[in-house]
Amino acid sequence: MKNSSNLIINGSGSYPGGHYEKISIRGEGNIVNDIDCSIFRVYGTSEARENVKTRTAKILGEAEVKGNVEAKEMLVMGTMTIGGKAKLEKMRIFGTLEVEDSLYGDTAIIKGGIKVKGNVEYEKFDSSGGFEIKGLLSADTVKIVMSYGDSFAEEIGGGKITVKKGSWLIPFTNISLSKRSGYLDTKTIEGDEIYLENTKAGIVRGNKVEIGPGCEIGLVEYRTDLSHDPRAIIKTKTKI
Amino acid sequence: MSYELRIYPVNKILQFFFTCVTLLCYAVIQKGVMTMSEELISKKDLLELAGISYGQLYRWKRKDLIPEEWFVRKSTFTGQETFFPKEKILERIIKIQTMKENLSLDELADMFSPNIKNMEFEKDELIKRNIVSTTVMNFYMENEKGGQKFNILRMLEIFVLEKLLQSGDINLDEAKTVLEVLKANTQSIQQKSCDILITRKLGVSSCFLLVNAEDIYVEKGTKIVSQVSLMTSMEELKAKLL
Numbered sequence: 001m002k003n004s005s006n007l008i009i010n011g012s013g014s015y016p017g018g019h020y021e022k023i024s025i026r027g028e029g030n031i032v033n034d035i036d037c038s039i040f041r042v043y044g045t046s047e048a049r050e051n052v053k054t055r056t057a058k059i060l061g062e063a064e065v066k067g068n069v070e071a072k073e074m075l076v077m078g079t080m081t082i083g084g085k086a087k088l089e090k091m092r093i094f095g096t097l098e099v100e101d102s103l104y105g106d107t108a109i110i111k112g113g114i115k116v117k118g119n120v121e122y123e124k125f126d127s128s129g130g131f132e133i134k135g136l137l138s139a140d141t142v143k144i145v146m147s148y149g150d151s152f153a154e155e156i157g158g159g160k161i162t163v164k165k166g167s168w169l170i171p172f173t174n175i176s177l178s179k180r181s182g183y184l185d186t187k188t189i190e191g192d193e194i195y196l197e198n199t200k201a202g203i204v205r206g207n208k209v210e211i212g213p214g215c216e217i218g219l220v221e222y223r224t225d226l227s228h229d230p231r232a233i234i235k236t237k238t239k240i
Numbered sequence: 241m242s243y244e245l246r247i248y249p250v251n252k253i254l255q256f257f258f259t260c261v262t263l264l265c266y267a268v269i270q271k272g273v274m275t276m277s278e279e280l281i282s283k284k285d286l287l288e289l290a291g292i293s294y295g296q297l298y299r300w301k302r303k304d305l306i307p308e309e310w311f312v313r314k315s316t317f318t319g320q321e322t323f324f325p326k327e328k329i330l331e332r333i334i335k336i337q338t339m340k341e342n343l344s345l346d347e348l349a350d351m352f353s354p355n356i357k358n359m360e361f362e363k364d365e366l367i368k369r370n371i372v373s374t375t376v377m378n379f380y381m382e383n384e385k386g387g388q389k390f391n392i393l394r395m396l397e398i399f400v401l402e403k404l405l406q407s408g409d410i411n412l413d414e415a416k417t418v419l420e421v422l423k424a425n426t427q428s429i430q431q432k433s434c435d436i437l438i439t440r441k442l443g444v445s446s447c448f449l450l451v452n453a454e455d456i457y458v459e460k461g462t463k464i465v466s467q468v469s470l471m472t473s474m475e476e477l478k479a480k481l482l
Contacts, residue, residue, distance in 0.1 A: 104302070121302045138298045159295030187319065190283075192295045202319050205284070207293065221284070240284065 004037075017050065025061075034067075042078070051084070059095070068101075076112070085118075093129070102135065120153075127151070128166075130182070142191070146182035146198050153186045161191040161206075165198040165214060181214075280312060280323040281330075290333045303345045305336055305352055338433065343475065351478055361395065361481075363388045371395070371480055372402045379405075379412065383419055393430065397422045399477045400436060400468055409466040410438055410445075417447045425449050429470055438465040 004019040009029035017033030024039075025046045032049050040054040042063045051067035059076045068084035074091040085101040092109045102118030110127040114120075118135045125139035133153040140159045144151065147166035165181045184199045194204060197212035204211070205221045211228035219236045220226060228234060281289070287297065300306050312323045332352070339348060363381070366372050372380075380398045390398070401419060404410045410418065418436060428434055428451050435450040441462040450456065458464060 123302075138302055140295065140299060157294060157298040159293070159299070190294045190298075192293045205294070240288070 007037075017048075023054075040071075108139075125158075144184060146184060148182055150182045151184045153184075155188045155190075156186055157188075157190045159191060160193045161189060161195070163196045163199050164212075183214075278325045279327070280314075281326040283322045283324070286324055286326075286329060286333075290330065290337075292333065292337075299345070300336060304349045305345065306332060339471070339475070342472070351475065361390045363390065366390060366395065366398070369480065371477070372398050373406070376402045376405055379415065380419070383416055384423075393426060395481075396429070396470065396474055396477055400470065400473050403468060403473065404436075404438070404466060407466070414438060414445050414447065414465075417445070421447050421449050434470045436466075436468045436470065438467075439463060440465050 004021045006022040006024070007015060007020045008023075009015065009025045010027055012028040014030035014032060017031050017035040020035065020037040022039040022041075023031075023035065023037045024041045024043070026043045028044055029042075029046045030049070031046070034050045034053075035048060036053045038055040040052065040057040042059045042061050045062045046064070048063075048065045048067070051069070052065050053070045055071070056073040057069075057071045057075070059074075059078050059080050061078045063078070063080045064083075065081070066083040069082050069086045069088065071087070071091075072089050074088040076091070076093045076095045076097050078095045079098075080096070081098040083100050086099045086103045087105055088103065088108075089105040090107050091097075091105060093112045093114055095112045097112070097114045099114070099116045099118070102120070103114070103116050104119075104121040106122065107124040108120075108122045108126065110125075110129045110131060113130040113132075114127075115132045116134065120131075120133050120135065120137045120139075122139040124141050125137065126141075126143045128145040128147050130149045131137075131151045131153065136155040136157060137153040138157045142156060142158050142161040142163075144163045145166055146163070163184050181198060184196075184201075186199070186201050188203045188205070189196070189199075189201050190205045192206060193208045194206040195210045195212065196204070196215050196217075198214040200216045202218045203221070204217050204219070207223040208225045209220055209222040209227075211217060211220065211226075211232045211234060213229045213231040215229075215232040215234070217232070217234045219238070220234055221238050221240055223240050226237060226239070283297070287294065297306075301308075301311070306329065310324050310329055312325070313320055314323055315321070336348060339351075343351070361369075363377060367374055367377055376398065380401060384394075384397075386394060397419065400422065401415055404418065405412075405415055418438065421436070422429065425434075428449070433452060435453060437448040437450055437456065439446055439448070439458060439462050441459075445465065
């Protein structure tokens with residue numbers, strides 16, 4: 001990649017893919033083939049018809065990739081849609097991200113929203129926005145703060161799983177920041193250490209389980225400890 | 241309250257009965273259609289049996305140490321549950337547990353990826369990659385009389401011979417015995433953790449293959465010339481190949 005150059009689109013245009021050092025799209029850009037670059041920036045609107053591989057990506061506008069995406073670092077402040085698989089090692093989502101297939105990487109920080117049709121696999125998954133995951137959400141540490149709306153995942157599995165409701169408008173009172181505090185809706189949660197608030201789940205399984213206020217759980221299976229808030233609803237509890 | 245109490249067990253018994261019948265029918269059908277039916281184990285039982293935690297299981301899944309196909313979803317009366325093919329998963333977990341002390345999870349993932357098992361190398365390629373020396377290669381070809389292509393098993397054999405011969409622990413005659421032992425026990429070598437042990441007493445040497453052995457004790461006057469773990473040799477070999 002000695003003679004890789006930059007691709008800067010100011011205005012509108014359609015370009016072939018290839019190796020680039022930096023791709024910057026300020027107007028409306030179309031990229032027809034695979035691209036491999038070290039910096040990918042979109043301030044306007046972009047569409048990549050095939051795969052994108054990059055070291056860092058920053059999406060402030062709108063980006064659509066029809067194929068797979070691979071990035072070491074990804075920052076989305078605008079909107080991004082990915083038609084295939086996404087490997088985003090370190091991602092920060094302040095806007096929205098939609099992935100048709102699975103999404104995986106190392107650390108995920110979500111303050112906006114994500115919508116994934118497949119599985120989501122991270123080492124550290126930290127969400128204070130919202131998510132809708134049709135598959136399994138799996139991470140070593142899962143931290144979810146329900147600040148705005150509802151979140152949904154078919155299954156959640158991992159080491160340490162913490163779900164908390166959002167912060168208060170006025171500290172030490174029960175007046176929530178939004179009108180109605182959000183709920184996490186999932187079928188199963190499996191982890192070693194689990195703490196839940198505002199969660200509706202069919203089955204919760206873990207070693208140490210703590211059920212906080214606002215929970216509706218069908219079945220809790222625990223190995224060492226179970227403690228629950230009197231305001232939580234648990235239909236059945238079993239110790240394994 | 242009493243009404244509820246009375247009705248509940250009946251309900252459960254019925255449910256259980258139906259599940260049994262369904263399962264039986266299913267088993268009968270399966271037997272007819274498929275010759276090989278694998279025994280399945282539920283996730284909960286697996287964790288208990290293997291002594292691992294959810295976190296570990298999910299971590300290994302994330303690292304692709306456990307293939308996605310092994311996660312079999314089935315509906316039970318608590319909802320959907322995940323099952324695993326019992327033998328395969330237990331074997332894999334034991335492997336991961338024994339090897340993870342020396343290797344990182346990423347390295348393990350490479351090792352379990354199927355492409356390496358089907359990898360074949362030419363004779364010259366192995367010499368070029370410094371995996372075997374020309375002398376050992378010639379010795380091996382002379383005694384084994386196989387083709388030019390090396391699969392993973394033959395590579396392991398030659399790699400072990402190379403290690404033993406290069407260290408100067410054994411001579412060529414002993415190397416022949418080692419090769420014979422390795423050839424005769426390919427089945428166990430592939431599946432279990434094995435060690436090659438070479439002893440010498442009063443100038444007479446013998447070669448053993450230890451399968452799942454923890455400790456060995458030899459009589460006085462017998463000298464353990466060399467002990468090589470095939471499992472670690474395999475790891476080293478794979479590391480060199482990748």
